[in-house]
Amino acid sequence: MNQKIAIVGAGMAGLMVARNLTDCGHSVVVFEKARGPGGRMSTRRQEEYAFDHGAQYFTCRDQRFSDQVEVWREEGIVAEWASPIQVLRSGQLSTTQEERERYVGVPRMSSIARRLSQDLELVTKTRVGEVIRDEKRGIPWEIRSESGDRLGHFDAVIVATPAPQAVPLLAAVPxxxxxxxxxxxxxxxxxxxxxxxxxxxxxxxxxxxxxxLAWVARNSTKPNRPVAESWVLHSQSEWSAKQSEGNPEKVSAEMLQAFSEALGHPLPEVLFQSSHRWLLARSEKPLGEGFLWNSASRLGVCGDWLHGDRVEGAFLSGLELTEAIQQSLG
Ligand SMILES: Cc1cc2nc3c(=O)[nH]c(=O)nc-3n(C[C@H](O)[C@H](O)[C@H](O)COP(=O)(O)OP(=O)(O)OC[C@H]3O[C@@H](n4cnc5c(N)ncnc54)[C@H](O)[C@@H]3O)c2cc1C
Known part of the structure; x- marks a missing residue:
């Protein structure tokens, strides 16, 4: 039977659930606080540049993800990123042990989220503040925005946000x-x-x-990117945790200085620079649950923090939750 289902969060995990349940005939609405879908697989477009500033690439360990990546490759939204990856230490380069193929979205990382969200009912720039259960109603879940606006009633709710953002939304299932x-x-x-x-x-x-720094990438070596020389630098988490909020110029200046030191030579002239703080980038210790689903109340939870902290984990968490929901709702 067709059910009305709300999904909070339009990253890889939430979009997987939304896509699959919509394709099964359910009425799905996805709420996303950002301007567009993608979450930590977003791309920042600035002037003529498009920087993958979150997830850099993904690898496949699980056959279910490999099969999906193959479909995306055939559709032309994913390609292999074959440029060499190395280890950089004070001007010295050495090779890495990683032997798996690396993939990226094309022409940018956000292309995958764009494809998954095609034809979905996606409500952006809307931060969900409350997920309320009212047993007396025929349709038991109500969603409200953080400013208290009523966003609708639903038969089931899926929370697909990073763990700290999920906590207040899960109050009805302690x-x-x-x-x-x-x-x-x-x-x-x-x-x-x-x-x-x-x-x-x-x-x-x-x-x-x-x-x-933890990682540097020459964004322009990824397939189908603009040729202009562009880089993404990621910091170590311990260093990021010590930076005070609201001083992006100081942050990017220190990171560029560190890049020059790691390379062992001065950098060319900077044409453009910008920085972004991912407050909730990676889980310290992801859980092994895969997903959470309460069939009595019809509340589900998915995300990389339940399934291994990577793009592949977010995908599998969404996929496995969908299977559990389909068994439960029929
Ligand atoms: C800097 C960085 C580098 C990374 N590098 C790699 C890499 O190289 N390879 C790899 O495999 N993985 C990498 N990752 C991890 C990868 O990006 C994540 O594992 C994956 O994208 C997580 O998907 P998700 O759907 O679980 O969560 P998210 O992508 O975080 O999606 C959750 C969504 O929920 C939204 N949201 C949150 N709260 C609310 C609310 N109250 N109301 C509405 N919407 C809400 C958020 O805006 C977000 O869009 C990296 C991550 C970061 C940050």
Whole structure:
């Protein structure tokens, strides 16, 4: 029977559930606080540049994800990123052990979320503040925005946000709220930068050691990207946690200085730079539950923090929750 289902969060996990349940004939509404879908797989478009400032690439360990990636490749929204990845330490480069193929969305990481959300009822710029249960009603769940606006009544609700943002939304099912409150997430700063000339390096990305940086990527080496020399730098979480809010210029200046030190030579002239703080970038210790589903109250939870902290984990969490919902709702 057709059910009215609300999904909070339009990242990979929430969109997987939304896509599958919509395709099964349910009436699904997705609420997203940002301007568009994608969550931590978003792309920042700035002037002529498009920076993947969150997830950098993804790999496949599980056959179910490999099969989906193959479909996306055939559809032309995913391609392999074959540029070499290295380890960078104080001007010295060494090779990495990672032997899996690496994939990215094309022409940008956000293309995958755009495709998954095609034809979905997606309500953006709307932060859900309350998920209220009213047993007396035929349709038991009510969703309200953080400013108290009534956003509708639903037969089932799926919370697909990072764990700390899920806690207040799970108040009606205290066991789930308690599980989510046990997961802490680390911050990360992303600096997006373009230079007036090419850096003389022959890698596409590098894990950085002994630095405030954790990772650097030459965004322009990813497939189907604009050719202009553009880079994304990610900081170490411990360093990010110590940075005070509201000083992006200082953050990106320090990260660029660290990039120069890691390379062991000065950087070319900067044409454009910007930074973004991911307050909830990665879970310190993701849980192994996969997903949470309470069939009596019809409340579900999914996200990478329940299934391994990566794009693949978010996908599998959404997929497995969908299967549980289909069994339960028929
Ligand atoms: C800097 C960085 C680098 C990364 N690098 C990689 C990588 O190289 N490879 C890899 O596999 N993974 C990487 N990841 C992790 C990967 O991005 C995530 O595992 C995955 O995207 C998580 O998807 P999700 O759907 O679980 O959550 P999210 O993408 O966080 O989606 C949750 C959504 O919920 C929305 N939301 C939250 N609260 C509310 C609310 N109250 N109301 C409405 N909407 C709400 C958010 O705006 C967001 O869009 C990286 C992450 C970051 C931040």
């Amino acid at each position: 066991d789930f709220a308690q599980i989510a409150s046990g997961v802490s997430m680390e911050p990360c700063h992303a600096t997006m930068v373009s230079f007036d000339s090419e850096l003389e390096v022959d890698f596409g990305g590098a894990f950085v050691h002994d630095s405030i």
